[in-house]
Amino acid sequence: MEQNPQTQEITKSDESSYEAKDIQVLAGLSAVRKRPSMYIGDTSLKGLHHLVYEAVDNSIDEALAGFCNKISVIIHKDGFITISDNGRGIPVDMHPKLNRPAVEVVMTRLHAGGKFDKKVYKVSGGLHGVGISVTNALSKELIVEVKRNGKVYQQKYQYGKPVTELKIIGDVDPKESNASERSETRSQVTGTTVKFLPDGQIFSATEFSFEILSSRLRELAFLNKGVKIIVEDERTDKKNEFRYEGGIISFVEYLNKNKNPLHKIIYSNKGKNGVQFEYALQYNDGYQENVFSFANTINTYEGGTHLIGFKTALTRVMNNYVEKNKLKGIKLTSEDTREGLTAVISIQVPEPQFEGQTKTKLGNSEIKGLVDSIVNDSLSSYLEENPQIAKSIVYKCINAANAREAAQKARELTRRKGALNHGSLPGKLADCSERDPAKCELFIVEGDSAGGSCKQGRNREFQAVLPLKGKILNVEKARLNKIFENAEITTLVTAIGTSIGEEFDITKARYHKLVIMTDADVDGSHIRTLLLTFFYRYMQPLIEAGYVYIAQPPLYRVTKGKMTKYVYNDKELEKMLNEIGREEVTLQRYKGLGEMNPQQLWETTMDSDNRTILQVTIQDAVEADKMFTLLMGDQVEPRRKFIEMHAKEVVNLDV
Numbered sequence: 101m102e103q104n105p106q107t108q109e110i111t112k113s114d115e116s117s118y119e120a121k122d123i124q125v126l127a128g129l130s131a132v133r134k135r136p137s138m139y140i141g142d143t144s145l146k147g148l149h150h151l152v153y154e155a156v157d158n159s160i161d162e163a164l165a166g167f168c169n170k171i172s173v174i175i176h177k178d179g180f181i182t183i184s185d186n187g188r189g190i191p192v193d194m195h196p197k198l199n200r201p202a203v204e205v206v207m208t209r210l211h212a213g214g215k216f217d218k219k220v221y222k223v224s225g226g227l228h229g230v231g232i233s234v235t236n237a238l239s240k241e242l243i244v245e246v247k248r249n250g251k252v253y254q255q256k257y258q259y260g261k262p263v264t265e266l267k268i269i270g271d272v273d274p275k276e277s278n279a280s281e282r283s284e285t286r287s288q289v290t291g292t293t294v295k296f297l298p299d300g301q302i303f304s305a306t307e308f309s310f311e312i313l314s315s316r317l318r319e320l321a322f323l324n325k326g327v328k329i330i331v332e333d334e335r336t337d338k339k340n341e342f343r344y345e346g347g348i349i350s351f352v353e354y355l356n357k358n359k360n361p362l363h364k365i366i367y368s369n370k371g372k373n374g375v376q377f378e379y380a381l382q383y384n385d386g387y388q389e390n391v392f393s394f395a396n397t398i399n400t401y402e403g404g405t406h407l408i409g410f411k412t413a414l415t416r417v418m419n420n421y422v423e424k425n426k427l428k429g430i431k432l433t434s435e436d437t438r439e440g441l442t443a444v445i446s447i448q449v450p451e452p453q454f455e456g457q458t459k460t461k462l463g464n465s466e467i468k469g470l471v472d473s474i475v476n477d478s479l480s481s482y483l484e485e486n487p488q489i490a491k492s493i494v495y496k497c498i499n500a501a502n503a504r505e506a507a508q509k510a511r512e513l514t515r516r517k518g519a520l521n522h523g524s525l526p527g528k529l530a531d532c533s534e535r536d537p538a539k540c541e542l543f544i545v546e547g548d549s550a551g552g553s554c555k556q557g558r559n560r561e562f563q564a565v566l567p568l569k570g571k572i573l574n575v576e577k578a579r580l581n582k583i584f585e586n587a588e589i590t591t592l593v594t595a596i597g598t599s600i601g602e603e604f605d606i607t608k609a610r611y612h613k614l615v616i617m618t619d620a621d622v623d624g625s626h627i628r629t630l631l632l633t634f635f636y637r638y639m640q641p642l643i644e645a646g647y648v649y650i651a652q653p654p655l656y657r658v659t660k661g662k663m664t665k666y667v668y669n670d671k672e673l674e675k676m677l678n679e680i681g682r683e684e685v686t687l688q689r690y691k692g693l694g695e696m697n698p699q700q701l702w703e704t705t706m707d708s709d710n711r712t713i714l715q716v717t718i719q720d721a722v723e724a725d726k727m728f729t730l731l732m733g734d735q736v737e738p739r740r741k742f743i744e745m746h747a748k749e750v751v752n753l754d755v
Contacts, residue, residue, distance in 0.1 A: 129237035129260035154231035155183040162187030184293035242296040322351035348444040359384040363489040368478040381443035404462030409471030439500035503579040510584035541613040549694030557698030576732035617651040619692040648716040659686040
């Protein structure tokens with residue numbers, strides 16, 4: 101017993117020692133499996149789909165080099181996913197230094213690839229040599245097949261390590277290949293197929309989303325003229341085929357499909373210092389900005405120097421035109437020039453510097469000035485040559501500037517009246533006692549009646565309640581100055597605490613759960629859509645951060661004897677009645693939340709241990725934008741067609 105202190109002392113000393121022997125060298129792909137988020141961003145749904153993008157980017161690089169015109173992605177029922185192309189195929193001959201097949205080197209070694217010099221690929225998205233090897237490292241199983249030299253080569257891997265040698269499994273079949281499209285002989289038929297199963301021990305979710313993949317693959321089809329990209333889901337029999345001959349012009353047409361364009365699409369494609377830059381833009385009569393930026397076909401949704409250069413040039417060109425033509429003595433801001441703008445910019449850089457392995461932001465300092473120069477020259481010339489279009493665009497920007505000034509005055513006025521003042525909260529708000537935003541929930545409730553029940557039934561410690569009176573403003577049809585004049589919206593903005601517009605700051609959010617709670621009827625759905633439109637258009641970072649939720653209140657209360665159960669839809673009700681029988685059953689249908697007493701509301705919708713709430717996410721930004729424009733915009737005909745198409749799917753209709 102007396103030796104125990106000594107033993108403890110020695111142990112402590114060992115723990116605190118830091119010597120050469122403590123330096124670990126992670127061999128092969130061990131580093132990836134140890135710290136996967138360093139390579140793919142995270143291990144959630146986003147990181148899972150990044151594995152697919154790494155494989156697809158290799159195929160796209162083949163397309164950029166002019167050797168691939170068909171890419172296929174198939175989601176299988178067993179959790180596997182297959183990516184195949186008709187490019188040159190990964191080399192299968194022996195690597196001169198490592199004495200292993202080149203395909204094995206590519207699949208198992210970090211920083212191994214053909215894109216470090218510019219001999220094989222002049223421009224590429226895969227630059228670090230970590231792409232497909234990372235996909236392999238984070239897969240439970242991966243099979244690669246290569247078509248070259250008239251043969252089909254195959255190798256299998258598990259957890260990033262080869263479990264078979266590279267072997268020939270047969271001859272290529274010209275009938276099932278790209279030969280019919282490119283008139284090739286058997287020996288000329290080439291391509292790569294990668295099939296993998298993500299490692300469930302690494303990822304929190306391993307189910308691929310057809311919508312997320314379709315969004316990315318559609319983008320790639322727009323950015324690569326003439327390349328056919330097919331995505332197929334064997335689980336649901338869904339299939340999308342993308343091929344666009346118009347490139348990014350077709351992309352802008354697609355984005356503005358249900359909007360009212362002010363002019364034809366302005367397009368430019370110019371090269372400078374080995375860099376190729378193209379843009380397509382078109383203004384519409386709406387108030388929302390929609391700008392997508394790409395570098396070497398990678399979606400740089402965090403922007404970068406190419407986007408800064410574009411925005412800078414756009415603002416300067418518009419201000420120069422205003423000054424030159426003496427239209428109005430007002431200085432346009434960057435925000436003014438982007439109201440109602442739909443634009444796609446795409447740059448191809450031989451040596452891009454992405455900020456991080458996930459490549460979401462371009463960092464090349466020289467690109468800003470280069471893009472600025474190209475856009476300034478081409479857009480200035482276009483406006484000079486097309487005075488009618490120029491005037492319609494510039495007047496749109498001037499109206500935006502006037503609205504901005506009006507919004508500023510409205511913002512100051514609402515502040516003086518007490519709204520939007522961080523020192524005071526709206527009287528309608530029943531706040532919670534907890535001050536840690538991460539633990540707080542705000543229930544945005546339809547009507548005072550339901551609001552009263554919520555206030556009584558809630559947990560006052562961490563649940564706040566904000567009742568809204570009637571339907572809020574449709575922000576799809578309103579500028580920011582009109583939004584500040586709407587009492588319900590200013591109340592909502594004040595309660596959330598982040599402000600809005602230029603002053604929006606997500607760090608000031610007072611609640612990290614914003615739960616939209618509306619009735620389960622058509623009016624409730626409309627209010628919910630109005631709120632979602634507002635969050636998407638003016639507080640999108642809240643959705644991206646996962647703060648916005650939709651409550652799922654029950655539709656029926658079923659009582660039989662001492663048993664009481666809540667049912668959330670008609671299908672569930674039918675199933676329950678078949679199980680318990682229909683005799684002596686009392687059925688209560690809740691037309692609205694106000695019909696529930698506080699206890700019932702707590703048990704079914706507010707109790708975090710029992711409730712079901714849906715988290716709002718943006719899986720496909722392009723489709724989300726289209727949907728809000730269609731449902732809440734000015735165009736009646738597309739909305740009518742949508743209603744006719746989906747009328748039979750309507751549930752809980754009150755008549």
